[in-house]
Amino acid sequence: MTILLHDTLTGADQPLEPLEPGHVRVYSCGPTVYGPAHIGNFRSFLFADLLVRHLRRSGLRVTWVMNITDIDDKIIKGAKAAGTSIEELSERWLEVFLADADRLRMARPDVLPRATAHIDEIVALITTLLEGDHAYRTDDGSIFFRIASWPMYGRLARLDPGEMRVGERVIADEYAKDDVRDFALWKGPKDGEPAWDTAIGSGRPGWHIECSAMSMKHLGPSFDIHTGGIDLIFPHHEDEIAQSEAATGQPFVRTWLHCAHLQSSGSKMAKSVGNIARVGDLLDAGVSPRALRYALIAVHYRAPNQYSDEALLAAGAAVERLDAVVNALDAYREARADDPSLDTALAAAEHGFSSCLDADLNVSAALAVVFDLVRDLNRRIDGRTMSTADAERALALLRSFDEVLGVLPADQDELDDDQRRLLDERAAARASRDWAASDRLRDELASRGITVEDTRDGQRWRRQLEAAHG
RNA sequence: GGCGACGUGGUGAAGUGGUUCAACACGGAGGUCUGCAAAACCUCUAUUCACCGGUUCGAAUCCGGUCGUCGCCUCCA
Numbered sequence: 001m002t003i004l005l006h007d008t009l010t011g012a013d014q015p016l017e018p019l020e021p022g023h024v025r026v027y028s029c030g031p032t033v034y035g036p037a038h039i040g041n042f043r044s045f046l047f048a049d050l051l052v053r054h055l056r057r058s059g060l061r062v063t064w065v066m067n068i069t070d071i072d073d074k075i076i077k078g079a080k081a082a083g084t085s086i087e088e089l090s091e092r093w094l095e096v097f098l099a100d101a102d103r104l105r106m107a108r109p110d111v112l113p114r115a116t117a118h119i120d121e122i123v124a125l126i127t128t129l130l131e132g133d134h135a136y137r138t139d140d141g142s143i144f145f146r147i148a149s150w151p152m153y154g155r156l157a158r159l160d161p162g163e164m165r166v167g168e169r170v171i172a173d174e175y176a177k178d179d180v181r182d183f184a185l186w187k188g189p190k191d192g193e194p195a196w197d198t199a200i201g202s203g204r205p206g207w208h209i210e211c212s213a214m215s216m217k218h219l220g221p222s223f224d225i226h227t228g229g230i231d232l233i234f235p236h237h238e239d240e241i242a243q244s245e246a247a248t249g250q251p252f253v254r255t256w257l258h259c260a261h262l263q264s265s266g267s268k269m270a271k272s273v274g275n276i277a278r279v280g281d282l283l284d285a286g287v288s289p290r291a292l293r294y295a296l297i298a299v300h301y302r303a304p305n306q307y308s309d310e311a312l313l314a315a316g317a318a319v320e321r322l323d324a325v326v327n328a329l330d331a332y333r334e335a336r337a338d339d340p341s342l343d344t345a346l347a348a349a350e351h352g353f354s355s356c357l358d359a360d361l362n363v364s365a366a367l368a369v370v371f372d373l374v375r376d377l378n379r380r381i382d383g384r385t386m387s388t389a390d391a392e393r394a395l396a397l398l399r400s401f402d403e404v405l406g407v408l409p410a411d412q413d414e415l416d417d418d419q420r421r422l423l424d425e426r427a428a429a430r431a432s433r434d435w436a437a438s439d440r441l442r443d444e445l446a447s448r449g450i451t452v453e454d455t456r457d458g459q460r461w462r463r464q465l466e467a468a469h470g
Numbered sequence: 471g472g473c474g475a476c477g478u479g480g481u482g483a484a485g486u487g488g489u490u491c492a493a494c495a496c497g498g499a500g501g502u503c504u505g506c507a508a509a510a511c512c513u514c515u516a517u518u519c520a521c522c523g524g525u526u527c528g529a530a531u532c533c534g535g536u537c538g539u540c541g542c543c544u545c546c547a
Contacts, residue, residue, distance in 0.1 A: 011474095029547070037547085044547035074545080158473055159543065207545090229547030230475090236546085260475080261541070270546065298495080299483070304476085304540070311482060314496035321495080324509055356484095364484050368494035378510050382503085435505055442507080453508050460509085 003058065003358045005225070006302060008233060008256040009156050013360055016055075018224050019254065023061045026052060027215040027253075028109070029228035029236070030066035033093035034074040038276035039296060039307065040262035040269035042104060044229040046293065047259040047301040047361075049106045051227065053404045054357045065218045066109040068094055071116050072207055076193055086194055100279040103289045104296070105406040111218050115210040122205045122213040123198045125247055126185050130200070134246040136178065141188025141201050147181045150242045156256065157234035183239050185209045208239035212252075216244060226253040230260050231268075259301040269307065277307070288465040290407045291316035297405070300364055316465050318371075319407050323462055325374045326398055326408055328381050331457045332391035342380065342390045346397050349373040353401055370401055384456075409463065419450055426452065427459055 003016040018024045028048040031037045037045075045066070052064045069075075070090035079089040101108070115122075126143055129135035134149045147153050154160060184206040189195040195202045205213075215223065221244070228237060237256065244252040261268035264275040283289055295315035299305040349369055356366035377394050380386045386394070402408040415423065426441035442452050445461070453460045 031547080032545095041547045047547090072545090157542070160472075227547095230541070231546050233474095234542060235544085259547075261547080263540075266540080268541070268546090272546080302475085303483085306482065308482090310496080314482065317497090318495050321509095328509075362484080364482095364494075368484065371494055375511085382511055433505080439506070451508075453510095454504080454506095455509080
């Protein structure tokens with residue numbers, strides 16, 4: 001089926017038609033590594049992750065690029081404050097970002113290009129813009145993009161350049177720009193700031209130009225999908241379009257995808273609002289990374305996602321429901337003929353799940369399909385109507401869904417020797433109907449993070465939903 | 471001031487003209503099963519979709535208005 005995606009530029013759902021059939025090129029605006037990303041940032045990264053995972057599960061090859069901004073005002077300021085070098089600071093926070101991303105099970109992008117490693121490409125791009133008279137130099141060695149040279153400016157954000165209030169709240173003559181709306185491609189050298197000596201002079205790259213340079217370097221002058229948070233539409237992505245298309249004369253991006261904000265206590269999660277939560281802090285406090293991931297991806301990407309402790313608890317409960325059915329299917333043994341009605345149910349669920357995600361990544365509806373299937377499977381488990389092979393096929397489908405969702409426990413999860421011994425002892429105690437010992441051992445295992453349940457298939461165990469166990 | 475998104479139950483949240491359209495998850499109340507639990511299952515938990523008009527045989531879904539919320543216009547995922 002056709003995959004439809006809601007393009008910010010046209011405001012319409014567009015069928016995904018990769019420039020190279022079967023191969024989708026995706027660029028996502030990544031983090032500025034000057035401190036720990038908050039979970040609002042991760043909502044947008046995980047939305048891209050969900051997209052990439054769904055495309056791959058749909059049989060498409062995906063090249064996913066996510067930039068790392070490792071030079072900018074905040075990093076310079078942060079390094080100064082911390083008394084370390086810019087390289088040390090950005091390296092440190094890049095590691096934290098990757099660790100957080102791993103813990104939230106974000107697929108690792110195929111390329112994680114860094115701005116400081118692409119100075120040549122940035123300089124080349126700016127040179128082209130200068131030659132085309134789309135850019136100009138100022139006395140301090142800075143180079144600006146000339147918005148007046150690009151009539152399409154404002155299309156993405158639906159802003160009329162003449163009506164824009166840009167400049168009202170900034171010092172308009174700070175850089176002696178021709179027009180207050182013009183934006184910096186290259187920032188001239190300043191005392192105490194890093195600078196690169198290049199063909200266009202000494203200085204450092206502006207923020208917008210790095211994304212143009214790196215996306216086109218790794219994905220070509222035109223590529224399929226560019227993602228980011230809704231707050232990047234203007235000016236960041238607007239500027240990317242202007243400078244990229246002015247330089248290449250080719251359409252930059254086919255489909256622009258923007259996710260709405262993660263909200264907390266009524267407004268968007270942002271450092272300046274002071275309502276941020278961080279991955280590391282939450283996990284240290286015992287929040288399950290799988291529950292956190294679920295909470296961040298379960299709402300349609302274009303709708304604001306209300307984050308709260310309550311939402312996190314609800315997400316955890318939903319994940320546990322999935323854990324329970326996976327566990328039950330795993331333990332299920334029944335020597336009987338296959339139930340032909342199961343395949344019908346599985347096929348319907350597969351179709352429903354894929355269709356929902358095809359429709360502009362409607363993950364809420366896809367999850368509804370999953371939970372409908374879960375209820376059906378639980379009924380079949382209770383009724384012992386499936387064969388062992390049926391249960392295996394059902395489990396395989398749930399694991400297949402999880403290729404996109406990424407919230408199920410790992411497949412090959414094993415108890416350690418100590419836990420295994422306790423579980424075996426408990427089985428023996430139960431065989432001799434020693435309930436006191438059985439209950440004591442159950443408590444013992446619970447204190448080690450293992451929940452034990454008794455079923456017709458014998459003891460069934462699963463890990464409690466905690467950070468340490470994930 | 472300009473632009474954009476949106477207002478569905480106790481909470482989060484699907485659904486954008488009619489065939490279960492009020493999904494799904496969480497929470498809550500009962501019940502079944504169980505040595506006890508847990509999990510699971512069953513029943514119940516919005517005659518109603520911000521409000522007011524209109525279009526239509528028919529609207530949560532389309533149109534107009536009102537009120538309200540959020541976002542962008544400035545670094546920002």
